[in-house]
């Protein structure tokens with residue numbers, strides 16, 4: 001559906017985006033994950049032909065949109081990071097206004113407005129003026145504008161920043177539903193790894209203008225070392241139990257905590273039985289043994305040495 005080749009954007013001496021290669025298959029939800037300032041919005045602006053790249057190409061259905069930007073309008077819907085709505089108009093009036101820009105008319109426009117209001121859950125607020133809306137409702141209407149002309153693909157730039165958890169969940173569920181029911185292709189940009197993890201089939205991780213890793217969730221998590229972190233909860237942490245764990249050569253790290261012990265072991269090594277034997281020997285009552293699986297946050301930390309949300 002979309003292919004990005006060696007995309008680059010330079011502002012004066014600095015690269016906002018450098019050597020970015022990406023693709024999206026039809027019907028995929030692809031995540032673009034990265035901290036603030038990574039170059040996500042600049043990339044998206046080039047994909048939607050709002051910003052002209054310094055170098056590289058963007059192909060939509062095998063046709064360069066850099067050379068021929070006119071065709072993308074019909075196929076692509078873009079939800080910008082900044083809300084672009086008229087605060088003094090109602091939800092419905094906003095949709096009508098933007099629909100007309102997309103050259104929708106008459107009965108078709110009316111039908112699309114009704115469908116979109118239903119999709120974004122604002123049917124009962126259609127007559128209300130946008131400036132009375134919560135942040136989450138404005139975000140939803142912003143998404144509705146991008147869906148009006150029934151695009152095959154939608155690009156969303158951090159659509160959940162600064163809104164309440166309920167609206168956030170609503171947006172995530174809506175995106176998932178549109179993808180599953182209508183086969184909508186989605187490029188979802190965020191610095192929240194949980195959202196990307198929940199929604200996306202494949203993920204590109206971006207930092208300082210470049211893609212530093214890409215793949216499915218599992219592939220990305222496999223970048224992490226071949227170790228598992230196991231959290232053992234016990235009724236009372238006894239020294240004898242700690243000593244037994246420390247004496248085991250396959251256990252790489254033992255860290256005593258208030259209500260238990262965290263250990264690090266090789267991934268393929270299953271030592272549930274051993275742990276219970278040690279607990280019995282040390283007369284320690286086990287409450288739980290949990291393998292903590294790595295998150296995309298851990299992957300980012302591993303690749304860059306920084307947390308996603310430092311900045």
Ligand code: ADP
Pocket residue numbers: 011015016034035036037038039040041042043
């Ligand atoms: P993100 O969306 O991931 O937070 P941006 O694409 O907005 O990142 O920004 C990437 C980098 O490019 C930042 O360092 C930003 O300051 C810079 N940048 C973005 N737009 C411009 C511009 N119009 N002029 C100069 N620098 C810019």
Ligand code: MG
Pocket residue numbers: 040041042081157158
């Ligand atoms: Mg941005």
